[in-house]
Amino acid sequence: MNRPIDSKCQTLAAIMACALLGACSTVEDAPKGEAAYAAIPPAPAVGVDYHISSDDVLRIQIYHEPDLSLEDAQVTAAGMVRMPLIGDVSVAGLSASEASDVIAGRLGERYLVSPQVTVFVKKAAGRRITVDGEVREPGLFPIDGRMGLLQAVALAKGPSRLASLGQIVVVRQADGQRKAAMFDLSAIRKGEAPDPEILPGDTVIVGLSRAKAILGGALLAVPAVGVGFIALDGGR
Numbered sequence: 001m002n003r004p005i006d007s008k009c010q011t012l013a014a015i016m017a018c019a020l021l022g023a024c025s026t027v028e029d030a031p032k033g034e035a036a037y038a039a040i041p042p043a044p045a046v047g048v049d050y051h052i053s054s055d056d057v058l059r060i061q062i063y064h065e066p067d068l069s070l071e072d073a074q075v076t077a078a079g080m081v082r083m084p085l086i087g088d089v090s091v092a093g094l095s096a097s098e099a100s101d102v103i104a105g106r107l108g109e110r111y112l113v114s115p116q117v118t119v120f121v122k123k124a125a126g127r128r129i130t131v132d133g134e135v136r137e138p139g140l141f142p143i144d145g146r147m148g149l150l151q152a153v154a155l156a157k158g159p160s161r162l163a164s165l166g167q168i169v170v171v172r173q174a175d176g177q178r179k180a181a182m183f184d185l186s187a188i189r190k191g192e193a194p195d196p197e198i199l200p201g202d203t204v205i206v207g208l209s210r211a212k213a214i215l216g217g218a219l220l221a222v223p224a225v226g227v228g229f230i231a232l233d234g235g236r
Contacts (some may be wrong), residue, residue, distance in 0.1 A: 008188025014112040030169060036181035036196070048051035052091050052099060054079055062102065063116035068107070073123070086110050096121055127200040134163035148195035150188055152204050159206050161186070167208035171215070173201055180215070182208075 006151055020116060030036070052058070060083070061069040073081045079092025081099075086106040091099040096119040104117040112207045125142065132138045135155035143152075149168065159165060165185040172179055185206075187193035205211040 026033040030180045030182045031182075034180045035192050036170075036183055050095065050121060050124060050127070052079075052094050052096070052121065053124070054092055056121055057123035057125075058096075058099075059122050061118045061120075062107070062112075063110070063118075065115070065182040075104070083107075091119075129155075129198055129200065130203040131206075132203065132214055133169075133206035135206050136160055136161045142201060143198070148187065149183060149198055149204065150195050152198045152202075153185065153206065164207040164209070165189075167206075167211070169208065169211040169215075170196070170198065171203040172199065172207065180211075193196035 006009075014095075033236045050077060054075055054077050058073045058075065058081060060068070060070045060073050061083070068084045070081075070083070073083075075081050075091060076088075079090055081086040081091050082088050083103060086103075089099075089103055089106060091102065094102065099119045100117045103119070107117070108116040123142070124144070127144070128140055128142050128149075130138075130140050131152055136151060136159070139154075140155055141155040149170070153159060153168070168183045168185045169180050170183065172181075183196060184193055188195050205214055
């Protein structure tokens with residue numbers, strides 16, 4: 001006779017546990033509206049150095065040494081750039097100014113007196129986004145400078161004819177987890193909502209059904225306190 005009461009107690013306990021840890025949810029529960037915009041961090045401060053990545057293309061200029069300068073120096077998968085006289089130099093993870101100092105230091109050890117080196121990133125392969133889902137040409141796209149969601153979708157030749165414009169999912173790596181938020185592209189186009197900034201490494205998925213298929217599975221608990229992207233399963 002106590003079984004129905006026990007069953008109700010177990011159900012109530014499960015509900016309370018979810019309330020404490022966060023709602024057990026799917027991609028439909030990703031933050032929308034003002035909550036989604038609150039999840040987008042402020043734009044990086046102007047002048048923050050980009051960190052060189054594998055496959056970047058650099059221009060390396062040695063003052064008064066044209067034979068040592070390079071116009072199109074590609075960074076290898078190992079993060080190296082090959083220089084005349086000094087061979088491979090590790091530059092991945094460095095800013096352009098830091099790479100300039102490293103190369104100048106190597107040249108100054110044996111070959112040049114107080115060399116002046118300037119490194120410029122001509123092609124930043126590390127600054128890329130993925131646009132997928134209900135778009136005409138999904139793919140991986142490089143970005144230069146700052147970019148909004150409208151421009152990101154335009155890189156994929158725009159949404160398909162039957163795309164769900166009110167359900168644009170942006171996936172971002174933050175705090176060691178993949179997280180997601182949902183935006184309304186129609187409202188952004190009409191000027192009724194701001195155009196959120198898309199950052200290097202983001203994935204933009206047009207259409208909730210496609211997002212569910214691509215993300216493949218349920219999401220982790222939604223934080224009960226605070227606003228942010230919803231955490232995706234596994235934190236990958």
